[in-house]
Amino acid sequence: MSSPPKRSSRFGNLGGFWPGGSGPGRAGWVIGFVLVVAVLLRFSALDRAVYWYDETITSVRIAGYTKEQVEDFFQPQGRPVFPADLAPLQRSGDRPWLATLQSLATETPDQVPLYYLLLRGWTHLAGDSVTAIRAFSALVSLLVFPALVLFGQAWLADWPRARSVIGLVIGLMAVSPIQVVYAREARGYSLAVVLFLLASWALLRALRLDRLGKPTRSAWMTYGLLVALNFYGHLPLALGIAAQGAYVALRGWLERSHRGWNALRHNLLAWGGSLLGALVLFSPWLVCWLTYRKPMGWIDRELTWGTLVQRWGLNFSAIALDWQACFDRPLFDITQKTDPIALSWHWLPIGLLLALVAFSIRRLLRVASLDIWLFPLLTGAIALPFALLDAVDGGQRSTIARYFLPAYLALTWLLAFGLSEAWANQRRRSWAAGAIALLWAVGLWSSSQGVMAPTWWNKYSSYDDPAIAQRVSELQPPVVISGNALRLLTLARRLPPQAQLIYLEEPDLPLPETIQRAIAYRPQTEWLDRLKTNPRYQIQAIEPFNNTWAIQVLDRPAGPG
Structure with missing residues (x-):
């Protein structure tokens, strides 16, 4: 029987992956190549994909504007506005930092401020172009890899094949x-992944120090601070923090026979104290959230059973394969009961991936100790209550991937552990090598497709914006009308300088007399219905775009001679 690998004094079981000592070795060169690929996927062609609605809101927030102030740029309604007129709305630095906090707190308190403040500081150094803004997310996403090392050391502290597992997780x-998509978006999701990994590391470190009989006060304080940063970084991370609390409680309960009740009581009090401290630090924003939060009606929209199950499959498989690479329509339409695409043979690879995860869980439960297997299982299960709620009560909460980022981490940990165990078994090494190569190749292929595409599934309501902007640009002159000022601001980035953007939110306002042809992009329903009843206008839906219409002003009948 081979002895466990020798550990490096600084990097634990990762000593062979890093420079120093006898050199990086073959595994080190492999990890180095993998990290180069990770950098290329995250930084290549950052300005290619459409800068979608949510990203436009990011720019508006760091510039310190509210929705009402955005609408003021289009006043009076019906006045043509040109893309250059909207530049101040997406230029940070003109308004005070407090304006950024106020716009977030009063309009979108669920968008917690840490990412926006960091991004605003970044734009002062790098500028506020699409590339610069997205580069911040990409840069933060690279911190995931050292955070994985820290977490892996704490999670697999006594596991002989920890180096193999962590290397596979990194790969x-x-x-x-799912990681590449969110690393390239001007939102705080890559920061959220890093923060959750660090909080997980801090928790496991505190519990290990307690088991070794060492002082834990500073460790629990560190954990409490990181929990507060999780709350300020991405509010849905509270689900992952709750899973960590369940881990502390359930682990202590299952170990009570040999560690006693005092250990359980001590760790629960320490975790509760850290959580309380984090909530105190978060309380200013919590008050804003309780005061100004608004219901999100779309989240409760009922889906058909087939659509709900299909979305679960698509989201689950996104850890290894992005199915958008196989379709020319978006995977999701959160405004409808059904989605534009339907899976068929695609269920086979999804089933194989599910079987691989099931094998990994089975192997983990068989060979690993309680403190190792319990953490990823609880973290990965955070979406299950919401899936049950959607199945019973309706809604699409469980189908929004960004709400469950810790679960994607847990699934990757499980896969890496199972593949590492299969590799360690000589009889299974060949299929393990094939599975690793296939997962990596498929992930690289589908992620590369997303990098080079002008739009992708995560653009949701803005998926068709590039094609719509092209239709508008073909008009002479280019004219687009909308009842949503933020939609116009989003579309403006892809329009020529001479394009006219017209905001018509009031249903009784007429189409300006100077307009002969226009594209109506998500107009107000009442306004469009009134226009349809006027014989002067020919209105035709533009398929397959959602709520987008071509408007043609017909020649007026000649008067009496």
């Missing part, structure tokens, strides 16, 4: 489509 995360 899978480098090309994981």
Whole structure:
């Protein structure tokens, strides 16, 4: 029987992956290559994909504007506005930092401020172009890899094949489509992944120090601070923090026979104290959230059973394969009961991936100790209550991937552990090598497709914006009308300088007399219905775009001679 690998004094079981000592070795060169690929996937062509609605809101927030102030740029309604007129709305630095906090707190308190403040500081150094803004997310996403090392050391502290597991996690995360997609978006999701990994590391470190009989006060304080940063970084991370509390409680309960009740009581009090401290630090924003939060009606929209199950499959498989690479329509339409695409043979690879995860869980439960297997299982299960709620009561909460980022991490940990165990078994090494190569190749292929595409599934309501902007640009002159000022601001980035953007939110306002042809992009329903009843206008839906219409002003009949 081979002895466990020798550990480096600084990097634990990762000593062979890093420079120093006898050199990086073959595994080190492999990890180095993987990280180069990770950098290329995250930084290549950052300005290619459409800068979608949510990203436009990011720019508006760091510039310190509210929705009402955005609408003021289009006043009076019906006045043509040109893209250059809207530049101040997406230029940070003109308004005070407090304006950024106020716009977030009063309009979108669920968008917690840490990412926006960091991004605003970044734009002062790098500028506020699309590339510069997205580069911040990409840069933060690279911190995932050292955070994985820290977490892996704490999670697998006594596991002889920890180095193999962590190396595989790094390899899978480098090309994981869900990680690449969110690393390239001007939102705080890559920061959220880093913060959750650090909080997980801090928790496991505190519990290990307690088991070794060492002082834990500073460790629990560190954990409490990181929990507060999780709350300020991405509010849905509270689900992952709750899973950590369940881990502390359930682990202590299952170990009570040999550690006693005092250990359980002590750790629960320490975790509760850290959580309380984090909530105190978060309380200013919590008050804003309770005061100004608004219901999100779309989240409760009922889906058909087939659509709900299909979305679960698509989201689950996104750890290794992005199915958008196989379709020319978006995977999701959160405004409808059904989605534009339907899976068929695609269920086979999804089933195989599910079987691989099931094998990994089975192996984890068989060979690992309680403190190792319990953490990823609880973290990965955070979406299950919401899936049950959606199945019973209706809604699409469980189908929004960004709400469950810790679960994607847990699934990757499980896969890496199972593949590492299969590799360690001589009889299974060949299929393990094939599975690793296939997962990496498929992840690299589908992530690369997303990097080069002008639009992708995560653009949701803005998926068709590039094609719509092209239709508008073909008009002479280019004219687009909308009842949503933020939609016009989003579309303006892809329009020529001479394009006319017209905001018509009031249903009784007429189409300006100077307009002969226009594209109506998400107009107000009442306004469009009134226009349809006027014989002067010919109105035709533009398929397959959602709520987009071509408007043609017909020649007026000649008067009496």
